[in-house]
Amino acid sequence: MACPYRSLYNIECCLRKGAINKMINVAILGSGGLGQNMALLIEQKKDFKLVGICDRSGYLFNESGIAGITIKQSKTIDEIKGSHISSNSIFEMISNHKEKINAIFIALPNLPNEFIPNVAKEIIKTGYKGVIVDALKRTRAVEMVKNLDTDFKAHNILYLTGCGATPGLLTTAAALAAQSFVEVLDVTITFGVGINNWETYKATIREDIAHLEGFNPEIVAKMTDKEIVEELNKRNGILELHHMEHADDIMLELAGVCTRDRVTTGGIVDTKNPKKPISTNVKVTGRTFEGKISTHQFVLGDETTMAANVNGPILGFMKSGMWLYSLGVRGTLTSAEIMPHFGVAKENYLDIQGKQSRDFACKIPTS
Secondary structure (H helix, E strand, C coil), X not given: CCCHXXXXXXXXXXXXXXXXXXXXXXXXXXXXXXXXXXXXXXXXXXXXXXXXXXXXXXXXXXXXXXXXXXXXXXXXXXXXXXXXXXXXXXXXXXXXXXXXXXXXXXXXXXXCCCHXXXXXXXXXXXXXXXXXXXXXXXXXXXXXXXXXXXXXXXXCEEEEECCECCCEHHHHHHHHHHHHCCEEEEEEEEEEXXXXXXXXXXXXXXXXXXXXXXXXXXXXXXXXXXXXXXXXXXXXXXXXXXXXXXXHXXXXXXXXXXXXXXXXXXXXXXXXXXXXXXXXXXXXXXXXXXXXXXXXXXXXXXXCCHHHHHHHHHHHHHHHHHHHHHCCCCEEEEHHHHCCCCCCCCCCXXXXXHHHHHHHHHCCCCC
């Protein structure tokens, strides 16, 4: 009799191979710094093709592919030959071309918190079916996206949230590092970002300012560019961020790694110097099954830019999303939930460790 598991294994292998090797047609929502650099990155990837991109001025769609340099050299999308001027570019681009789009990257500023969740609702209205990936940062925003889980399932959408650098790359590294421990005691994420001038990443800098004392997303959303520059000049271009409301906390909590109060995120952003002021890293401290407390540290290379550390993981999670979608997965997942799942310790695991240690010591022969 044939093994029943062999056929299931073969089916999954075929699905995975098909999902991985299939050309992924990508649409980017937003053509700021991240959107432009994503266009450049996609052009260098074998399995991805940029077919659509939009901003406030309009949208550009070309099923044959869009050159990354075309996007990088344009201030607005409506400048590009073949583009469509539109005041509702996201809805129009997706509605008109949804059958030819496999995955969407939302590269838009999330100010205020409900902005990107509201964009997600607009995408649902277009009738799009496929994968959506974002690089959301704030805890509250990720909670809002997670609350749309039922809607995404009902409309055949898989939405992956928190898939950039942090949350994203460093969060998932923490979820992986946690496997060495029975209990995770602390996760500390520290990032360093250096950029030539703030205008390259206006949206990102605005989101960072929103974390400073005396500011919030609503205040920053109303600030003019001139007011942003004045604030940066007051600080000599340096933003020091501590105990940020960053979604690494809720993502690790949802993944069962630790409670959110054990996760801390902060960093330094230099808006006038491309060199990172500090190295970006994550430290995971925990207690092993032998009762030892230790710390893992994962450090990103200083030569990797914010664009590389955000957009690279976005495409990686997008590809995983395509595979999961082919297996029938729908709804909302964070990047950390795609990693190895953490086995939560029993409430009395310390007592068990003590007993194991005593029992083992009793069996060691004495000289």
